[in-house]
Amino acid sequence: xxxxxxIVGRPNVGKSTLFNRLVGKRLALVDDTPGVTRDLREGDARxxxxxxxxxxxxxxxxxxxxxxxxxxxxLTERAVEEADICLFLIDARMGxxxxxxxxxxxxxxxxxxxxxxxxxxxxxxxxxxxxEAWALGLGxxxxxxxxxxxxxxxxxxxxxxxxxxxxxxxxxQMPEVDVALSEDEAEEEGAxxxxxxxxxxxxxxxxxxxxxxxxxxxKILGEDRLLTGPEAGxxxxxxxxxxxxxxxxxxxxxxxxxxxxxxxxxxxEKLSVADGLRAVRFAEVVVVLLDVNIPFEVQDxxxxxxxxxxxxxxxxxxxxxxxxxxxxxxxxxxxxxxxxLLPQLxxxxxxxxxxxxxxxxxxxxxxxxxxxxxxxxxxxxxxxxMWLTAMTEAHxxxxxxxxxxxxxxxxxxxxxxxxxxxxxxxxxxxxxxxxRYLVNGLRADFDMPGxxxxxxxxxxxxxxxxxxxxxxxxxxxxxxxxxxxxxARKEKGLPSKPxx
Numbered sequence: 125x126x127x128x129x130x131i132v133g134r135p136n137v138g139k140s141t142l143f144n145r146l147v148g149k150r151l152a153l154v155d156d157t158p159g160v161t162r163d164l165r166e167g168d169a170r171x172x173x174x175x176x177x178x179x180x181x182x183x184x185x186x187x188x189x190x191x192x193x194x195x196x197x198x199l200t201e202r203a204v205e206e207a208d209i210c211l212f213l214i215d216a217r218m219g220x221x222x223x224x225x226x227x228x229x230x231x232x233x234x235x236x237x238x239x240x241x242x243x244x245x246x247x248x249x250x251x252x253x254x255x256e257a258w259a260l261g262l263g264x265x266x267x268x269x270x271x272x273x274x275x276x277x278x279x280x281x282x283x284x285x286x287x288x289x290x291x292x293x294x295x296x297q298m299p300e301v302d303v304a305l306s307e308d309e310a311e312e313e314g315a316x317x318x319x320x321x322x323x324x325x326x327x328x329x330x331x332x333x334x335x336x337x338x339x340x341x342x343k344i345l346g347e348d349r350l351l352t353g354p355e356a357g358x359x360x361x362x363x364x365x366x367x368x369x370x371x372x373x374x375x376x377x378x379x380x381x382x383x384x385x386x387x388x389x390x391x392x393e394k395l396s397v398a399d400g401l402r403a404v405r406f407a408e409v410v411v412v413l414l415d416v417n418i419p420f421e422v423q424d425x426x427x428x429x430x431x432x433x434x435x436x437x438x439x440x441x442x443x444x445x446x447x448x449x450x451x452x453x454x455x456x457x458x459x460x461x462x463x464x465l466l467p468q469l470x471x472x473x474x475x476x477x478x479x480x481x482x483x484x485x486x487x488x489x490x491x492x493x494x495x496x497x498x499x500x501x502x503x504x505x506x507x508x509x510m511w512l513t514a515m516t517e518a519h520x521x522x523x524x525x526x527x528x529x530x531x532x533x534x535x536x537x538x539x540x541x542x543x544x545x546x547x548x549x550x551x552x553x554x555x556x557x558x559x560r561y562l563v564n565g566l567r568a569d570f571d572m573p574g575x576x577x578x579x580x581x582x583x584x585x586x587x588x589x590x591x592x593x594x595x596x597x598x599x600x601x602x603x604x605x606x607x608x609x610x611x612a613r614k615e616k617g618l619p620s621k622p623x624x
Contacts, residue, residue: 129169129287130179130207132231134223137215142270146171170279174287179207199425209237209286214257214266216242216250222419228260235412239282241266241411244447246274255401301408301435301541305502310535314602316500324366324373325496328407328436330427340479341376344369370489371482377407404430408540411488416442420461432468435576437493437499440466440471445498446478470564471573490500498575501542505535508544515565526555530582541576542566547584554581 127349133141147167169178181204204210212231214224231238242254245267257265266282268275279484285390319325329337345367366375404410414424421441431438440462455476462474473491512534519527530549537545544566548554563577 127208128177128179129209129211129283130181130204131211131213132181132204132227133213133236134221134227135182138270139213140180142213142268143167144272145177145273146178146275160498171276171283174280174283176283176287193616204231209239209283211239211241212260212262213243214260215323216245216253217259217366218370219253220256225260232262232562237286238262239266240264241268241275241279243270243333246272254383263574282581283484285536301358301540302538303557305536309502310537311505313502316497319373321373324375324461325492326375326377326406326408327369327411327492328377328431329411329413330404330405330408330431331413331429332415332421332423335415336479337413340413340441340477341350341365343479343482345374354370370486371490372489372493380573388468396421404434404436407497407585409439409492411439411492412442414442416444416458418463419458422559423467423519424496428466428469434575435494435578437541437575438469439475439488439495439574440469440489441484441488442476443479445476445484451476469574471567473574495574498572499541500539501570501575502518502539503536503542503570508534508536511569512546515562519561521548521554521558524550527553529554536576537580541578542572543578543580545582547582549584551581551583 132140133139136290137333143165146169148170165180167178167180169176212228214220223302236530240257240260240262242250242257242265244250245254250267253266254265264427266275266278268279291452317323329341347363366373368374370374380480412424412428412431414420427441429436441459445451458476460474461475463470473495475484475487477488509557512531516531521531523529532547533546534550535620537543547561553590559579559581566579567573
C-alpha cells in the first residue's frame with residue numbers, strides 16, 4: 125500500500141459508490157437516501173497496478189454545532205487532515221453549489237494534495253457541471269461515473285504520480301486464520317507470535333445497538349474518533365482504526381449494532397447487520413459487549429455463538445458497570461448466566477468495564493491478550509498422545525454393536541483456532557457426547573478456556589501411523605519403555621540387546 129486517499133463531498137454525490145468500486149467489494153452502504161454514511165470506513169483499494177487505502181467519509185454539511193451532523197462534519201475534516209490525498213467529489217449533474225465552494229476552500233487549507241472529481245458525468249447531462257468545477261480553483265476536474273466505472277483510467281493517471289511519493293506507507297495485513305501446521309511444527313511446542321506494528325492484533329467489538337461499542341473504542345483511542353451519542357444505531361458500517369492499546373498494537377473494528385431479525389426492518393439496517401457479521405470474520409479476537417442492565421438477551425447469545433462458529437477467540441465484556449449498585453451480586457449472576465447459556469464458550473473471559481469512565485480497561489486488555497494467546501496455542505504431539513491414552517483409560521469410547529472403537533493417535537493440525545485430528549476406527553460410530561468429553565478435556569488439561577476447539581476424527585483402520593517413521597512421536601514414552609526392557613535384561617544377566 126502506497127498512500128491513503130480520503131473521498132469527501134456533500135451528501136449523496138456518490139462517495140460510497142466510488143469507494144465500493146475502488147475496493148472491488150460492496151463494503152460501504154449505498155442508498156439513495158442522503159447521509160447513509162455516518163462514520164469513516166477504510167478499505168484496501170485497487171486501481172490498475174496501484175494499491176492504496178481508501179477512506180469513505182460522511183457527507184460534508186454546513187453545520188458546526190454538536191448535533192449528529194456537526195459531529196459527522198468534524199470527523200470528516202479529521203480524515204482529510206490525516207489522509208495523504210483528498211479526492212473532492214461533486215455532482216456534475218447538479219453543478220457547483222455554494223456548499224461545494226465553501227468546502228473547496230476548507231480543503232485547500234487542510235490538505236496539500238486535493239484532487240477534484242466530477243461524478244455522475246456520463247453523457248451530455250454532466251458537461252455543464254464538469255465545466256463549472258474549474259471555478260473551484262482545484263485544477264482540472266476528473267470526469268468519472270462511479271456507478272458505471274467510467275473515467276477510472278483518468279483517475280489512475282492523476283493518482284499515479286502520488287504513488288511513488290507515498291510508497292513507504294504500509295497498511296496492516298488481514299489476519300491469518302485456520303493456520304495449518306506441518307508435521308515438524310506439530311511435534312514441538314510453538315512460541316506464540318505476538319502482535320507487532322506490521323501485524324497488529326485484529327479486534328472486533330460487537331453487540332446490540334447502543335451497548336457502548338463506539339464509546340469504548342474512543343476511550344481506548346483516547347480521542348473521539350468514532351461517532352457516539354444517545355441515538356441508537358449511529359454506527360452503520362464496520363469501521364477499523366489502528367492504535368496501541370496499553371502497548372499492544374491493535375486494529376479495532378467497531379460494528380453496527382445487531383438487533384433481532386424481526387426488528388431489522390429497514391434496508392439500511394439489514395445491510396448493517398451483514399456488515400457487522402463480516403467484521404467478525406476479519407477479526408482474531410471478538411469482544412461481545414453487553415449492556416449490564418439487560419445482559420444475555422437472545423441476540424447477545426446469537427452474536428457470541430456466531431463468533432465461536434467462525435472460530436474466533438471471544439471475550440465477553442459487561443459495559444456500564446459504573447451504573448451498577450449491587451456489583452458483587454450482579455457479577456455472580458452474570459457468571460452463572462454465562463456458564464448456563466453459553467456452554468460452548470466455557471471458560472471464556474468475562475470482564476466488567478465502563479466505556480464512559482474507562483474503568484476496567486486494564487482487565488479488558490489482559491483478557492484480550494489471554495484469549496489471543498490461547499487461540500494461538502500449539503501443543504506437541506507427544507503430550508497429546510500421552511493425554512489421549514489417559515483420557516481413553518479413564519473413559520473408554522463406546523462399543524456400538526460390539527465393535528470396539530480405538531483411538532489410535534492425536535495430533536494438532538491447525539492453530540488460530542486450535543484444531544486436532546484423531547485417527548480412529550469406526551469414526552462414524554463415535555457419538556457427539558464423546559467428542560465433547562475430549563474437547564472439555566483439552567480445555568481443562570492444556571489451559572485453553574473459552575477458545576473454539578475443532579476436533580476431527582479420521583478413519584485409521586488397522587494401520588499404524590508410525591510404521592514407516594524412524595522416530596515414534598511419543599518419544600518420551602518410547603525411551604521409558606526401552607529403559608525398562610534394558611534394566612530387565614541386565615537383571616537376568618542377558619546382553620542389553622538380543623542377538624540376531
